[in-house]
Amino acid sequence: MRTLSRRFSRRSKASETGLSAAWAGLTHNAYVQVAGIALVAPATFLLCLVVIAPFVYVIWESLLSGDPATVGVANYRWLFGSDFWTVFRHTLTIAVGSVVLELLVAVPLALLLNRRLFGRGALRALVTLPWAVPTIAVATAFLWLANTHYGLFNQIALSTGLLGEPLAILGEPDFALAAVTVAYAWKGLPLVLIIVLSALQSLPPEQLEAARVDGAWRRGQLQHVILPHLRSSIALAAVLSGIYNFALFDITYLLTGGGPAGATSTLPLLLYNQEFVALDTGRAAAVGVVIFLAGVVALALLAGAGVARRRRYA
Amino acid sequence: MTLAWQRERTRLVLLSLAAFLVVAVIIFPFLWIVLSSFRDPDNFLTLELGQAFPTRFDISSYSLALDRSDLFRWIGNSVFVAGATTLLSLLVAAPAAFALARLRFRGSAITGLGLMVGYAVPSITLAVPLFVILVNLRLNNTFVGLILVHTTFTVPFATWVLQDFYRAIPADLEQAGYVDGASLLRVIAHIIVPLSLPGLLAAGAYSFILSWNDFLFASVIMSEADRFTAPVGINAYFTGRNLTESVWAQLMAASVLVSLPSVVLFGIFQRYLVSGFLGGAVKG
Numbered sequence: 001m002r003t004l005s006r007r008f009s010r011r012s013k014a015s016e017t018g019l020s021a022a023w024a025g026l027t028h029n030a031y032v033q034v035a036g037i038a039l040v041a042p043a044t045f046l047l048c049l050v051v052i053a054p055f056v057y058v059i060w061e062s063l064l065s066g067d068p069a070t071v072g073v074a075n076y077r078w079l080f081g082s083d084f085w086t087v088f089r090h091t092l093t094i095a096v097g098s099v100v101l102e103l104l105v106a107v108p109l110a111l112l113l114n115r116r117l118f119g120r121g122a123l124r125a126l127v128t129l130p131w132a133v134p135t136i137a138v139a140t141a142f143l144w145l146a147n148t149h150y151g152l153f154n155q156i157a158l159s160t161g162l163l164g165e166p167l168a169i170l171g172e173p174d175f176a177l178a179a180v181t182v183a184y185a186w187k188g189l190p191l192v193l194i195i196v197l198s199a200l201q202s203l204p205p206e207q208l209e210a211a212r213v214d215g216a217w218r219r220g221q222l223q224h225v226i227l228p229h230l231r232s233s234i235a236l237a238a239v240l241s242g243i244y245n246f247a248l249f250d251i252t253y254l255l256t257g258g259g260p261a262g263a264t265s266t267l268p269l270l271l272y273n274q275e276f277v278a279l280d281t282g283r284a285a286a287v288g289v290v291i292f293l294a295g296v297v298a299l300a301l302l303a304g305a306g307v308a309r310r311r312r313y314a
Numbered sequence: 315m316t317l318a319w320q321r322e323r324t325r326l327v328l329l330s331l332a333a334f335l336v337v338a339v340i341i342f343p344f345l346w347i348v349l350s351s352f353r354d355p356d357n358f359l360t361l362e363l364g365q366a367f368p369t370r371f372d373i374s375s376y377s378l379a380l381d382r383s384d385l386f387r388w389i390g391n392s393v394f395v396a397g398a399t400t401l402l403s404l405l406v407a408a409p410a411a412f413a414l415a416r417l418r419f420r421g422s423a424i425t426g427l428g429l430m431v432g433y434a435v436p437s438i439t440l441a442v443p444l445f446v447i448l449v450n451l452r453l454n455n456t457f458v459g460l461i462l463v464h465t466t467f468t469v470p471f472a473t474w475v476l477q478d479f480y481r482a483i484p485a486d487l488e489q490a491g492y493v494d495g496a497s498l499l500r501v502i503a504h505i506i507v508p509l510s511l512p513g514l515l516a517a518g519a520y521s522f523i524l525s526w527n528d529f530l531f532a533s534v535i536m537s538e539a540d541r542f543t544a545p546v547g548i549n550a551y552f553t554g555r556n557l558t559e560s561v562w563a564q565l566m567a568a569s570v571l572v573s574l575p576s577v578v579l580f581g582i583f584q585r586y587l588v589s590g591f592l593g594g595a596v597k598g
Contacts, residue, residue, distance in 0.1 A: 035498050036419025043410035043469055044421075047428040050466045054443035055435050061443065109336065118330040125584045127337045132580035133344055133573050134527040136545035140569035141343040144350065144562075152346060155363045186343060247436030250529040254549060268438040275442050276534060288439035295434065 058285045065282030075286035083262075091266040093177060095246040098184035099238050102192040105185075107234065110196040111226070114208070124197070128190035135187070139254035142183045146170050173263030176256050180264050183255060184245045191244070192237040199233035200226075232306065239302045243295040267291050344573070351375050351570045355563035375567035378560060384539065385568055388547030391457070392526055392572075395543055398461045399525040400518050403468040408514060411476030412506060416488070432470035437530055440466055445534055455537045463531045468521040475520060475586065479513025480506070516586035519579045526576055544572045 066074030113124055130138070145151050146169040157163040169175045200208075203226070211221035249268035252258065258265035267287055275284035338345070350358075353368045355375045360366060379385055414422055444463050445454065453459030483506065491501040507514075532543040542550060548568045555561055 036413045036417040039409035039413035040425040042406040051432045057443040132576040137569040137573040150359045
C-alpha cells in the first residue's frame with residue numbers, strides 16, 4: 001500500500017516537473033508524444049477490436065470461403081448470378097428516391113427556418129426529431145398510417161373520394177416501394193436539413209438581406225447567389241444520406257420484410273437472409289463488401305466532382 | 315413608418331404560422347402514433363375518419379402494453395445496455411478526442427484512420443463478422459457482447475462530437491495552466507474537463523440515443539426473450555400476433571414509450587448535433 005502510494009506520488013511529481021519546464025521545448029514535446037498516444041490508445045484498441053479486425057475478416061471471408069474450386073470468386077459469382085441486379089435496383093431506387101424527397105423538403109425548409117421567425121429554435125428542434133425516433137417506432141407509425149382499412153391515408157382518401165376502395169399500400173409492389181422510400185426520407189430528413197441549414201448560416205446575413213426585397217427573393221438571387229453557395233453542402237448531404245439509406249436495414253425489415261413478393265427486397269435484407277436464415281457467412285460477407293464498396297464509389301464520385309469543379313474554375 | 319413596421323410584423327406572424335404548419339405536417343407520423351396511443355383500446359380500429367382522433371385522454375393502452383408483454387424487463391435491459399455503452403464510449407472517446415483536438419503527436423493519423431473506417435463501414439456489413447466473432451467468443455446473447463458491438467458506432471460519433479468541443483476551448487486557458495506550473499493531467503482535470511462538461515453530456519446523450527434505438531445488432535445478438543432490448547422485444551411481441559384492436563393499441567403505446575427517452579434527450583441536446591452529423595452521417 002505504502003509502496004503504491006509512494007510510487008504514484010513519485011510519478012506524478014516527475015510529470016509535474018516535466019511540465020513545469022513545459023516551455024523548455026523538448027521535454028514538453030516528448031511528454032506530449034507519450035500523453036497523446038496514451039490518450040488515444042483505449043479508443044484505438046477498441047476500434048481495432050470491433051471495427052478494423054471484423055472489417056478485415058469480412059473481406060477475407062467473402063473471398064476465401066465457399067466452393068473451393070472457384071476460391072476467391074465463389075461468393076461473388078453466386079451474388080452476381082442471383083437476382084442481384086433486381087435487389088440492387090430496389091436498393092438504389094429507395095436510396096436515391098428518399099434522398100430526392102429529403103432535398104425537395106430540406107432546401108426550401110432550410111431557407112424558411114433561416115429567417116427570423118417566432119419560435120424558430122423550437123421549430124428546428126421539432127423538425128429534426130425524426131432522427132431520434134427509434135426505427136421500431138418509425139415502422140409502427142408508417143404501418144399504422146398505411147394500413148389498408150384503418151390507416152389514416154386510406155380513410156382520408158376514401159372520405160374525400162380520392163379512392164373508390166381501400167388501397168393495400170404495403171401489399172402492392174409499387175406502393176410498398178414508395179411507402180418504404182417515404183419512411184427512409186422521413187428518418188433521413190433531419191441530417192440533410194441540418195447540413196443545409198448550417199451552410200446557410202455561414203452565408204453573411206448582409207448578403208442574404210441584399211438578396212431579398214420586401215421579404216421576397218430578388219430576381220435571380222436564389223438561383224445565382226444562394227443556391228450556388230449551398231451546392232457543395234447539398235451534394236455532401238445527398239451523398240452521405242444516400243450512403244446511409246443504401247445500407248439501412250431495419251426500416252425495410254420492420255415495414256415490409258422485403259415484400260410483397262420481393263418488391264422491396266434490398267441488399268441489407270439479402271445480407272441478413274444469407275447470414276441469419278441461410279447461415280451462409282461467405283455469401284453474406286460478399287453482400288456486405290458490395291454495400292461498403294457502393295458507399296466508397298459514391299464518396300469517390302463526390303470527391304471527383306469537387307475536383308473537376310475546382311479545376312474548371314481555377 | 316408604423317405602417318411598414320406593421321407590415322413587417324404581419325409577415326413575420328404569417329411566415330411563422332406557415333413554418334409551424336409545415337413542421338407539424340413533417341412530424342405528423344410520430345404525432346399520430348402519440349395521439350393514437352391515447353385512444354380507447356377496445357374501439358381502436360374504426361372505419362370512420364371522425365372517430366380516428368382520441369376524444370379523451372385514455373392511458374389504458376399503456377397499462378395493457380406493460381401488462382401483457384415483458385416490456386418492463388425489455389426497457390430495463392435497454393437502460394442497462396445504453397447506459398453501459400454510454401459510459402464505455404465516453405471513457406475511451408473523451409481522452410482520444412482531447413488528444414486529437416489539442417495535442418500534436420505521432421499516432422494521431424492511425425487513430426483518425428480508425429475513426430474514418432468506423433464511420434465508413436456500414437453497420438450491416440459489420441453485422442456479419444461481429445456475429446461470427448461473438449459466437450466464437452461465446453459472447454452472443456450477452457449484454458457484454460451487445461455493448462461492445464454498440465461501441466462500433468457510439469465511439470466514432472462521440473469522439474467526433476467531443477473534438478469540436480475541445481477545439482472550442484481557448485488555448486490561452488490551457489497555456490495559463492502550464493505557465494502556472496500545472497501538469498498536463500492537472501490542466502485536463504481542472505481546466506479541460508469542467509469546460510467540456512456540456513460536450514461530455516451531449517456526446518453521452520447521443521451515445522445513449524444511438525445505443526437505445528439500435529434494432530439491427532440487438533436483434534441478431536440477443537436470442538433469448540429475457541435479454542431482448544425494448545425495440546427487439548416489441549418487434550418479437552407483435553410479429554405474427556393477430557393484430558386485434560387491443561394489440562394495435564398496445565403497439566402504439568409501446569412504440570411511444572420506447573421513443574420517449576430518445577426524444578427527450580434529443581430535445582435537450584439537439585443543438586449540439588451539427589458536428590456529429592457532419593462527421594458521423596455515413597454510419598448506416
